[in-house]
Amino acid sequence: MKKKLPVKILDVVIILLAIGVTGSSAFAAYIKPQNTTQVLIQGADDQQWIFPLDAEETVNVKGPLGTTVVRIHDNEAWVESSPCKNQICVAMGHAKSKGDWVACLPNNVFLMVEGNDESGKITDIGAW
DSSP: OOOOOOOOHHHHHHHHHHHHHHHHHHHHHHOOOTTOEEEEEEOGGGOEEEEETTOOEEEEEEOSSSEEEEEEETTEEEEEEOSOSSOHHHHTOOBOSTTOEEEETTTTEEEEEEEBOTTSOBOOOOOO
């Protein structure tokens, strides 16, 4: 004959607490606030960074020619300096709106601004 184990009130409290902690952790990790605009930076050797556009960051991206410096400040992102010969990436200016991008092709550095459209859906930037 099998013995039935009684469920105690403390067992129920621990189970509910575990479910609550798991749920709140998943919510915090996977839910982004509406109207989030982000800067995606990709460098050589599959280096990738994602920052909110309102961050204050300086990112040193290593490439085949050397280090490209990407700055994020005042809701804008740009290539501050690059070891490439023609400096077109520096001259491209600041990316500040959804879909804006800057690329340093000789040094394999790419940055793009992505964010929500008017419907609240995150824009699809495709595979890069």
